[in-house]
Amino acid sequence: MKTKLPMVLASVFLGLGLLVFTQAVNPTTARRMSNPPQASSSVQNPPQATRSISNTGGQPKPLAVWECVSGWYGEPFDGQPTATGEIYDMYATTAAHQTLPLGSVVRIVNTRNHRSQVVRINDRGPFVEGRELDVSYEVARRLGFDQRGLAKVRMELLEVPQRPAPPRHD
Numbered sequence: 001m002k003t004k005l006p007m008v009l010a011s012v013f014l015g016l017g018l019l020v021f022t023q024a025v026n027p028t029t030a031r032r033m034s035n036p037p038q039a040s041s042s043v044q045n046p047p048q049a050t051r052s053i054s055n056t057g058g059q060p061k062p063l064a065v066w067e068c069v070s071g072w073y074g075e076p077f078d079g080q081p082t083a084t085g086e087i088y089d090m091y092a093t094t095a096a097h098q099t100l101p102l103g104s105v106v107r108i109v110n111t112r113n114h115r116s117q118v119v120r121i122n123d124r125g126p127f128v129e130g131r132e133l134d135v136s137y138e139v140a141r142r143l144g145f146d147q148r149g150l151a152k153v154r155m156e157l158l159e160v161p162q163r164p165a166p167p168r169h170d
Contacts, residue, residue: 062156068132072140082123090137096123103161
């Protein structure tokens with residue numbers, strides 16, 4: 001299992017890199033990318049998932065899926081700035097990840113009880129070996145692991161924020 005994990009992670013991050021660095025071929029997506037929303041409006045109103053809806057349950061199809069260990073962080077960090085510059089709210093549905101692009105939208109599923117919650121990545125972390133994700137206290141409470149502290153979760157990447165189009169030099 002330990003030898004498969006680095007390979008799975010490498011595949012996931014390679015796929016994410018391709019998503020982030022390739023240009024959109026859909027004309028409607030390309031048009032949106034050429035006129036990106038202002039940073040302040042995107043923080044207040046995060047973009048909706050842009051993937052197609054699956055036939056099962058009406059939920060967006062994930063771009064990537066993997067399992068990891070998640071912890072949660074709460075009161076000592078409440079009111080402190082996050083990596084995006086917004087103020088951390090332990091009752092918001094947000095999470096910290098070391099490498100996913102800030103603003104990514106992820107569905108977190110507790111593999112023990114199958115509860116799920118959609119979160120937005122707005123911070124960096126965790127910085128504890130063996131953990132890949134830290135969720136807010138509220139997310140841990142909703143997923144049912146606030147008392148345990150840790151949970152094995154399935155992460156389903158639903159959306160990666162779009163990068164602004166590079167300036168043209170005509």
